[in-house]
Amino acid sequence: xxxxxxxxxxxxxxxxxxxxxxxxxxxxxxxxxxxxxxxxxxxxxxxxxxxxxxxxxxxxxxxxxxxxxxxxxxxxxxxxxxxxxxxxxxxxxxxxxxxxxxxxxxxxxxx
Amino acid sequence: xxxxxxxxxxxxxxxxxxxxxxxxxxxxxxxxxxxxxxxxxxxxxxxxxxxxxxxxxxxxxxxxxxxxxxxxxxxxxxxxxxxxxxxxxxxxxxxxxxxxxxxxxxxxxxxx
Numbered sequence: 758x759x760x761x762x763x764x765x766x767x768x769x770x771x772x773x774x775x776x777x778x779x780x781x782x783x784x785x786x787x788x789x790x791x792x793x794x795x796x797x798x799x800x801x802x803x804x805x806x807x808x809x810x811x812x813x814x815x816x817x818x819x820x821x822x823x824x825x826x827x828x829x830x831x832x833x834x835x836x837x838x839x840x841x842x843x844x845x846x847x848x849x850x851x852x853x854x855x856x857x858x859x860x861x862x863x864x865x866x867x868x
Numbered sequence: 869x870x871x872x873x874x875x876x877x878x879x880x881x882x883x884x885x886x887x888x889x890x891x892x893x894x895x896x897x898x899x900x901x902x903x904x905x906x907x908x909x910x911x912x913x914x915x916x917x918x919x920x921x922x923x924x925x926x927x928x929x930x931x932x933x934x935x936x937x938x939x940x941x942x943x944x945x946x947x948x949x950x951x952x953x954x955x956x957x958x959x960x961x962x963x964x965x966x967x968x969x970x971x972x973x974x975x976x977x978x979x980x
Binding site: 761763765791798799800801802803806844855856857858859860861 | 901903908909910911912913916924926927956958968969971972973974
């Protein structure tokens with residue numbers, strides 16, 4: 758079983774739709790969680806950190822469920838520019854410097 | 869402030885050749901990492917460093933060496949290239965763990 762698993766999609770949604778991605782992690786010692794965005798053939802860039810209390814940044818909301826060991830990303834009012842691959846990233850406690858990436862979920866927003 | 873730079877952008881090697889992928893950052897970050905990304909997959913950690921003089925293996929270290937003699941530079945050496953090493957290689961740095969990682973633009977390597 759992979760340490761970090763994501764639904765690969767693709768998710769094809771119309772503009773204005775709400776879409777949610779989940780990411781599950783297997784190591785209960787996981788401490789820090791992030792969502793990165795990667796455009797085609799480009800480098801990943803941080804979208805959001807995921808806090809225990811959940812956090813929101815405009816149309817994006819991230820949630821953490823430690824009991825079930827998953828994090829989620831909700832995108833409201835999807836834009837064409839949201840089309841990208843979304844990568845879930847997990848860091849383990851006491852394992853400084855070592856991040857584990859999921860394989861990513863691909864989103865295509867259509868007019 | 870250039871961030872994280874990587875050279876070369878593209879490289880074609882023959883099986884058995886060796887080469888070094890360069891990575892440099894000008895943000896005075898302590899943490900640096902090398903990842904590879906194969907088509908349709910996420911990033912897999914090759915090697916990482918938590919400071920000058922300190923390196924450790926990631927998930928897929930075989931066939932690669934690293935060193936960290938300065939804070940700024942973190943080169944990745946392919947010892948004897950194999951077709952299985954055809955991939956896109958990303959270097960990243962961060963101020964601390966587990967803070968935001970900043971990635972370079974990547975090196976696209978093909979081994980024939």
